Amino acid sequence: MVLTSTPQDKAELMEQSAVKGRSLWDDARTRLLRNKAAVASLILLGVLVLLALIGPLLWVHDSTFIYRDKVQIAPTLTDLHIFGTDAQGRDLFARVLVGLRMSLMVGVVATFVSLIIGVTWGATAGFVGGRIDQLMMRVVDILYSLPFIFFVIILMVVFGRNIILIFVAIGAVEWLTMARIVRGQTISLKSMEFVEAAHAAGVSQSAIIRRHIVPNVLGPVVVYVTLTIPVVILAESFLSFLGLGVQEPLTSLGNLIANGARDMEIAPWTLIFPALTMMLTLFCFNFIGDGLRDAIDPKDR
Amino acid sequence: MIGYIVRRILVAIPTLLVIITLAFFMMRFAPGGPFDLERPMPEQTRQNLLASYGMDQPVAKQYVDYLVDLAQFDLGPSLKFRDKTVAQIISEGFPVSATVGLLSMALAVLVGTALGSLAALRQNTSVDYGVVGFATVGIVIPPFVVGPILALVVGIYLGWLPSGGLDPRHGMTLERLILPVVTLALPQIAIISRLMRASMIEVIRSNFIRTARAKGLSPFAVITRHALRAAILPLVSYLGPATAALLTGSIVIEQVFSLPGVGRQFVFAALQRDYTVVMGVVILYASLIILLNLIADLLYAVLNPKVKFD
Numbered sequence: 001m002v003l004t005s006t007p008q009d010k011a012e013l014m015e016q017s018a019v020k021g022r023s024l025w026d027d028a029r030t031r032l033l034r035n036k037a038a039v040a041s042l043i044l045l046g047v048l049v050l051l052a053l054i055g056p057l058l059w060v061h062d063s064t065f066i067y068r069d070k071v072q073i074a075p076t077l078t079d080l081h082i083f084g085t086d087a088q089g090r091d092l093f094a095r096v097l098v099g100l101r102m103s104l105m106v107g108v109v110a111t112f113v114s115l116i117i118g119v120t121w122g123a124t125a126g127f128v129g130g131r132i133d134q135l136m137m138r139v140v141d142i143l144y145s146l147p148f149i150f151f152v153i154i155l156m157v158v159f160g161r162n163i164i165l166i167f168v169a170i171g172a173v174e175w176l177t178m179a180r181i182v183r184g185q186t187i188s189l190k191s192m193e194f195v196e197a198a199h200a201a202g203v204s205q206s207a208i209i210r211r212h213i214v215p216n217v218l219g220p221v222v223v224y225v226t227l228t229i230p231v232v233i234l235a236e237s238f239l240s241f242l243g244l245g246v247q248e249p250l251t252s253l254g255n256l257i258a259n260g261a262r263d264m265e266i267a268p269w270t271l272i273f274p275a276l277t278m279m280l281t282l283f284c285f286n287f288i289g290d291g292l293r294d295a296i297d298p299k300d301r
Numbered sequence: 302m303i304g305y306i307v308r309r310i311l312v313a314i315p316t317l318l319v320i321i322t323l324a325f326f327m328m329r330f331a332p333g334g335p336f337d338l339e340r341p342m343p344e345q346t347r348q349n350l351l352a353s354y355g356m357d358q359p360v361a362k363q364y365v366d367y368l369v370d371l372a373q374f375d376l377g378p379s380l381k382f383r384d385k386t387v388a389q390i391i392s393e394g395f396p397v398s399a400t401v402g403l404l405s406m407a408l409a410v411l412v413g414t415a416l417g418s419l420a421a422l423r424q425n426t427s428v429d430y431g432v433v434g435f436a437t438v439g440i441v442i443p444p445f446v447v448g449p450i451l452a453l454v455v456g457i458y459l460g461w462l463p464s465g466g467l468d469p470r471h472g473m474t475l476e477r478l479i480l481p482v483v484t485l486a487l488p489q490i491a492i493i494s495r496l497m498r499a500s501m502i503e504v505i506r507s508n509f510i511r512t513a514r515a516k517g518l519s520p521f522a523v524i525t526r527h528a529l530r531a532a533i534l535p536l537v538s539y540l541g542p543a544t545a546a547l548l549t550g551s552i553v554i555e556q557v558f559s560l561p562g563v564g565r566q567f568v569f570a571a572l573q574r575d576y577t578v579v580m581g582v583v584i585l586y587a588s589l590i591i592l593l594n595l596i597a598d599l600l601y602a603v604l605n606p607k608v609k610f611d
Contacts (some may be wrong), residue, residue: 142316149549150567150583154327157571234443241445241553242568254445261449261557268453275446282441 025215031295038291045284048277052101061091063098063251075269084269086259092270095251096277102252103281106166107233111225113171114232118178119221125179126186137183140176149173149238156244163246170235174228181224185217219296226289230282237278253278306599313591320587321580325367328576329360367580376581381573387581390566395585398562401554402547404482409489409543414536416490417497418529424502432494439491444550448484448557455480481558485550489543496539501532530604537601541594548586 032038056063061081067089075084075092083092125136152169159165189195189212198208237254239245241261246252253274260271358366370377376387420432504510505528513523552564559565563582570578 142319149552150586151323151327153568153571154324154579154583157574158327158330230441237443238445238553242556243572244568257446257449261445264449264453271449271453275450278446279442282443283437286437286441 028219028292028295032291035291035294037287038295041284041287041291044280045288048100048281048284049104052097052104055097056094056101059091059094059097061094063090063094066090075273083273084267086263086267086270092256092273095256096253096274099251099253099256099274100277100281102246102250103233103236103254103278106163106170106236106246106252107229107285109167110171110174110232110236111228113168114173114175114178114228115221115225117172118175119182121175122179122182122184123186123217126183126190129187133183137180140179144176149235152235152239153242153244156239163250166236166239166245170232173235174232178221178224178228181220182217185220186213189213189216223289223293223296226285226292230285230289233278233282233285253281302599302602306595309595309598313595316591317584317587321368321371321584322364324580324583325364326360328574328579329363371584376584377577379570379575379578381570381575381578387577390578391563391581391585394561394563394566397560398551398555398564401478401481401485401560401562402544402551404478405486405489405547406543408482409486409493410536412486413490413493414497414529414533417494418501418524418532420494420498421501421505421532422524429498432498436491436495436498439487440495442488443553444484444488445553445557447487448481448554451480451484452557481554481560484557485547485554488550489546492543493536493539496535497532500535501528504528504532507531534601534605537597537604540597540600541590544593544597545590548589 067085069089075082081091081093083096086092086095121136121140125133152173155165155169192212195208195212198212203211233253236245236252237257240252240254241258243258245254256274257271257278260267260274264271367377374388376391379385379387379390382390416432416435420429423429505524509531510523510528513527514520518526548564551562552568554560555562555565556568563585566578567582569575570582
């Protein structure tokens with residue numbers, strides 16, 4: 001902008017800004033797109049997701065096919081075993097793609113479970129308030145101090161290791177922080193001046209919820225969801241590493257890492273490639289989560 | 302303060318009770334009992350075996366019996382190792398886990414504080430970026446990735462340290478502990494250095510530090526005697542969650558480096574349906590977390606004169 005602006009310029013500018021109202025989300029998008037690490041992570045994650053979804057269909061090797069004569073060969077371009085093969089003679093690249101798909105799926109589904117429980121719990125406590133709120137949050141406090149992973153382990157052992165249970169068990173563990181965030185937001189929003197102002201201006205209840213409450217709760221929730229996905233992926237990998245996660249013939253990154261760790265002396269690539277893939281995925285989610293947090297709520301750093 | 306401690310302990314008892322009850326009933330409603338995995342035995346033998354552990358009683362009675370025994374600090378016999386009690390099994394594993402855990406905690410606090418302060422004092426220089434970058438990496442990469450890779454690189458390729466295994470023949474020598482301790486401490490170093498950096502940046506801009514500088518104290522004294530004391534507070538309240546993370550992490554670490562600790566016993570017992578050992582470990586860990594959280598909170602209150610016990 002030139003410093004010496006004429007009154008006409010100003011009027012024009014004001015007119016423009018009056019026409020183009022910028023919503024919370026437009027602002028957030030602009031800020032997010034300015035964050036290089038977050039944008040790079042978004043692109044990279046997109047590539048990883050595409051690879052996980054359609055890669056196994058297009059790749060020349062099947063993840064379950066056993067090459068009897070090619071057990072634990074090092075990464076090579078002959079026959080396109082670019083990540084080598086594992087102890088059973090299966091193509092590692094194909095296995096990493098399938099494992100990545102499983103890990104991403106666990107991440108998304110279990111996070112969704114935690115989202116549902118957390119938002120319901122937190123919103124109820126926040127809206128109802130009073131004694132019920134205190135009781136509900138007391139429960140969250142107590143659950144916080146439980147060594148939860150132990151219960152997940154017991155659950156897996158007790159009820160057998162099926163995927164649905166993994167989703168539910170991990171989701172049921174990770175909802176506590178979500179509940180706290182949603183409750184806090186709900187309570188503070190209820191008494192916000194702009195909500196009161198909207199009431200006073202005669203805005204209908206549903207419009208207030210749609211225009212003011214939901215967008216303001218959504219921000220922190222979206223941020224926390226992005227940060228929960230990597231935590232969930234880690235939790236599943238942790239279980240798989242102990243031999244309690246998904247079972248053969250299915251596989252996850254944690255599973256592959258566990259197998260790789262076992263064979264690392266003879267075939268280090270079976271550890272390195274799954275580990276790198278997992279690190280890359282987790283980095284992406286973390287940078288996107290951080291970027292979103294800065295974009296949606298620039299105060300909260 | 303005494304009142305505060307008493308109240309906290311009174312809250313801890315129902316929490317523990319919830320944990321015990323959950324764990325107890327989850328294990329008991331499991332399909333398959335602890336003696337299923339063994340070779341087939343005559344029905345009568347089986348009944349006798351169950352009876353000798355009191356497992357022929359109704360579940361409610363077993364639960365009450367368990368609580369009564371527990372109140373007398375009796376965790377009962379192991380269901381798999383017939384000649385050992387749970388207390389004996391845990392007391393074999395606990396020293397290993399505790400050593401690794403305490404050393405990791407000490408390492409994490411020392412290195413994390415130092416790195417965080419350094420980054421804060423050299424804010425926006427390459428040192429700072431280096432620390433922040435390292436912290437990001439350390440938080441993202443899980444111990445079960447770091448552990449095997451460290452074992453592979455340091456233990457096998459370089460051959461500097463043994464890559465794992467604390468067996469009775471070697472005992473707990475320092476060089477066998479280095480890799481597990483470093484692996485377990487790494488994520489905590491990362492988190493602590495981040496916390497420390499943020500809080501130190503805030504503290505060194507505050508008025509009392511300016512005063513300390515103005516009255517002519519050496520920069521070193523300003524940092525160690527004044528800034529560090531104030532900046533370390535947020536770290537103290539992180540110690541509770543840190544212990545929980547270390548305890549959970551130890552399960553993996555003990556698996557990776559084959560350490561005969563409690564975490565490994567827990568996974569083994571869970572797979573073998575050794576109910577009593579699983580319960581024992583869960584109770585031990587839950588109590589530890591609660592206790593250490595209490596200590597962290599007290600420490601925080603002692604160090605921070607603004608906090609009043611209410």
